[in-house]
Amino acid sequence: MKGNEAIGEAAVRAGCRFFFGYPITPQSEVPEYLAKRFPEVGGLYLQAESEVAAVNMLYGAGCTGTRVLTTSSSPGISLMSEGMSYIAATEIPVVFVNIVRAGPGLGGILPSQGDYWQATRGMGHGDFRILVLAPASVQEAADFVRLAFDLADKYTNPVMVLGDGIIGQMMEPVDFPEMIDPKSFPEKPWAVTGCKGREPNILTSLFLDPLVLEQVNVRLKKKYDRMEAEEKRWEEYNISDDMQLLVFAYGTVSRIVKTAIDDLAAKGYKIGLFRPITVYPYAYEAAGKVAAKAKLLMSVELSTGQMVDDVKLSAPGREVHFFGRQGGIIPTPEEVGNEFVKLIDSGGKK
Amino acid sequence: MVNTIFSRPESLRDVPTHYCPGCTHGITHRLVAEVLDELNIRERAVGVAPVGCAVLAYNYFNCDFVEASHGRAPAMATGIKRTRPDLIVFTYQGDGDLASIGTAEIFHAANRGEKFTVIFVNNAIYGMTGGQMAPTTMPGQVATTCPFGRDVSSAGYPVRVCEVLSALTTPAYIVRVKMNEPAGIPAAKKALRKAFTYQVEGRCFSLVEFVSTCPTNWGMKPIKACEWATSDMIPYYPIKEFKTPDDPLPPGLKTKEGGK
Numbered sequence: 001m002k003g004n005e006a007i008g009e010a011a012v013r014a015g016c017r018f019f020f021g022y023p024i025t026p027q028s029e030v031p032e033y034l035a036k037r038f039p040e041v042g043g044l045y046l047q048a049e050s051e052v053a054a055v056n057m058l059y060g061a062g063c064t065g066t067r068v069l070t071t072s073s074s075p076g077i078s079l080m081s082e083g084m085s086y087i088a089a090t091e092i093p094v095v096f097v098n099i100v101r102a103g104p105g106l107g108g109i110l111p112s113q114g115d116y117w118q119a120t121r122g123m124g125h126g127d128f129r130i131l132v133l134a135p136a137s138v139q140e141a142a143d144f145v146r147l148a149f150d151l152a153d154k155y156t157n158p159v160m161v162l163g164d165g166i167i168g169q170m171m172e173p174v175d176f177p178e179m180i181d182p183k184s185f186p187e188k189p190w191a192v193t194g195c196k197g198r199e200p201n202i203l204t205s206l207f208l209d210p211l212v213l214e215q216v217n218v219r220l221k222k223k224y225d226r227m228e229a230e231e232k233r234w235e236e237y238n239i240s241d242d243m244q245l246l247v248f249a250y251g252t253v254s255r256i257v258k259t260a261i262d263d264l265a266a267k268g269y270k271i272g273l274f275r276p277i278t279v280y281p282y283a284y285e286a287a288g289k290v291a292a293k294a295k296l297l298m299s300v301e302l303s304t305g306q307m308v309d310d311v312k313l314s315a316p317g318r319e320v321h322f323f324g325r326q327g328g329i330i331p332t333p334e335e336v337g338n339e340f341v342k343l344i345d346s347g348g349k350k
Numbered sequence: 351m352v353n354t355i356f357s358r359p360e361s362l363r364d365v366p367t368h369y370c371p372g373c374t375h376g377i378t379h380r381l382v383a384e385v386l387d388e389l390n391i392r393e394r395a396v397g398v399a400p401v402g403c404a405v406l407a408y409n410y411f412n413c414d415f416v417e418a419s420h421g422r423a424p425a426m427a428t429g430i431k432r433t434r435p436d437l438i439v440f441t442y443q444g445d446g447d448l449a450s451i452g453t454a455e456i457f458h459a460a461n462r463g464e465k466f467t468v469i470f471v472n473n474a475i476y477g478m479t480g481g482q483m484a485p486t487t488m489p490g491q492v493a494t495t496c497p498f499g500r501d502v503s504s505a506g507y508p509v510r511v512c513e514v515l516s517a518l519t520t521p522a523y524i525v526r527v528k529m530n531e532p533a534g535i536p537a538a539k540k541a542l543r544k545a546f547t548y549q550v551e552g553r554c555f556s557l558v559e560f561v562s563t564c565p566t567n568w569g570m571k572p573i574k575a576c577e578w579a580t581s582d583m584i585p586y587y588p589i590k591e592f593k594t595p596d597d598p599l600p601p602g603l604k605t606k607e608g609g610k
Contacts, residue, residue, distance in 0.1 A: 018429075018432065018433050020428075020429060044432055044433075046428070048458075049454050049455070049457075049458035050454060052422070052425075052454070052455075053422070053425040053428075053454065053455050053458065054425075056418065056419065056422035056426045056429065056455070057425050057426070057428050057429035059416075059425075059426055059429060060416065060425065060426035060427060060428060060429025060430040060431075060433075061429035061430065061432065061433040062429070063416050063426070063430060064396075064429075064430055064433045064434045064437075066433045066434075068429070068433070082419060083419065083422070086419050090416075090417075192396045192414040192415070192430065192437075193396075193414070193434065193437070194393050194394035194395065194396065194413075194414060194436075194437055195392070195395075195412075195413055195414050196393035197393075200411075200412060200413050200414050201414050201415075202408045202409075202414070202415045202416075202417075203415070203416045203417065204399070204408060204415075204416070204417035205417060206405060206406075206417050
């Protein structure tokens with residue numbers, strides 16, 4: 001199944017029945033799939049007039065307590081960032097998928113990891129964070145969509161699945177879990193559903209009293225601290241106590257790196273991989289422990305090195321090397337492997 | 351025996367509002383609340399507050415409410431109404447919110463025929479931000495960002511929302527009422543009642559535009575403001591029903607529903 005279609009089906013299986021979005025390459029197969037699939041299960045696909053409208057439809061739908069999804073790609077996500085800030089401030093659980101394409105600006109339509117900073121730091125104005133899951137396969141994309149809905153509900157917070165363009169476009173076998181009946185979800189007492197038998201619910205992100213707003217900021221920070229304590233996810237691959245090199249890579253790039261590691265292992269090179277699965281929260285401590293076992297550190301990305309800062313935070317004081325391709329170019333395992341060998345053989349000299 | 355002949359609608363909370371003296375928002379709030387009461391829909395109503403003077407409307411209405419970002423109330427209302435068609439959803443928006451920053455959202459919500467109700471307060475100025483030029487500011491009208499009066503050669507002519515939206519093919523109820531003359535108020539309520547009734551019946555998108563006054567930012571006493579609305583606004587913003595869901599569709603359409 002194509003990654004974008006798997007994302008759509010995973011949302012259906014997770015009990016999501018509403019999608020609001022706007023077409024943009026390379027994620028349009030998600031809305032196309034759901035436009036066909038939702039009528040079979042009593043769901044609704046609605047094409048908005050823009051990403052700005054789509055994110056606010058998502059916001060409204062989320063306020064009624066239902067599971068709701070939007071998907072977009074980089075320029076569209078930028079347009080949604082206004083709504084993202086409001087949704088996070090109002091603490092509404094919604095799920096976003098960003099099938100990242102190369103930027104900045106209109107950029108191109110080929111795969112990229114150039115939205116790492118945006119996803120992990122700069123998702124909108126104000127003091128807020130969203131949980132970000134980065135799948136490396138179509139199976140993980142599907143799994144993480146379901147997980148994203150669960151985490152969104154758990155933290156009443158937006159959650160994003162951050163997939164580079166390869167995730168959306170490649171075809172792989174996928175196993176789906178059983179369908180969750182949307183009627184089986186517990187009621188959300190904060191939702192706007194009509195005030196029969198209770199006081200009216202008001203969902204707002206406006207707090208004009210600075211003392212009240214500060215309390216909101218403090219409460220949100222506590223929630224993010226809880227996410228950082230409980231939700232860090234990562235994968236370790238080929239870790240040993242005397243690694244010549246530890247590579248940091250996330251998403252599909254991690255698979256290219258694994259192939260390169262395996263190829264070089266046959267030639268006697270000892271290289272490990274640390275793959276962050278949640279890119280926010282980032283597993284700094286776990287990464288630091290693994291980094292201590294390696295002589296050299298390197299980040300490999302489809303960007304100009306946006307994750308390097310997080311690697312440095314994992315291993316304070318250590319030099320972090322970088323290799324990446326941009327513009328939508330995907331390096332081959334040989335290309336990546338050559339960079340590893342060059343670095344190791346030079347003893348870390350550039 | 352004493353009979354109560356006038357009381358606060360249940361749909362309005364017993365709290366002071368922040369609106370300026372002479373402002374018509376208060377009466378408009380009351381009319382909406384009366385209609386929610388009379389149609390017995392308060393308990394399934396969800397309001398969507400705008401950015402602008404009515405940003406705190408959720409503190410005054412006694413029903414579920416959400417607060418939208420600037421101009422996006424119709425998109426939020428779409429998300430609510432589409433996921434819960436049983437709810438009665440209304441937005442309450444001013445002219446800057448609806449006719450400037452939210453033009454795309456209101457236009458496409460109307461065009462999709464979203465079955466919620468829009469309360470549109472047109473007082474020809476940005477109130478909350480302190481009297482800047484609005485898309486509905488009259489030619490020559492002075493505002494803080496057009497200190498020499500609105501210059502149509504640069505700013506264009508004021509936007510007539512009812513006229514624009516009623517040009518769309520999708521059936522809708524589009525009406526303009528006035529809050530600056532006593533006779534306008536019962537007529538405004540009648541229009542509001544019709545708008546909400548169409549929603550209760552699941553028939554169509556509805557928008558009621560209220561020609562309103564802003565004595566504070568117009569720099570006029572309330573009576574003078576009411577007179578100015580009559581002399582300078584209403585000739586350009588005529589009070590009438592622009593569109594009803596019973597209007598015939600334009601020729602050339604094969605079926606009413608379209609599609610299959």
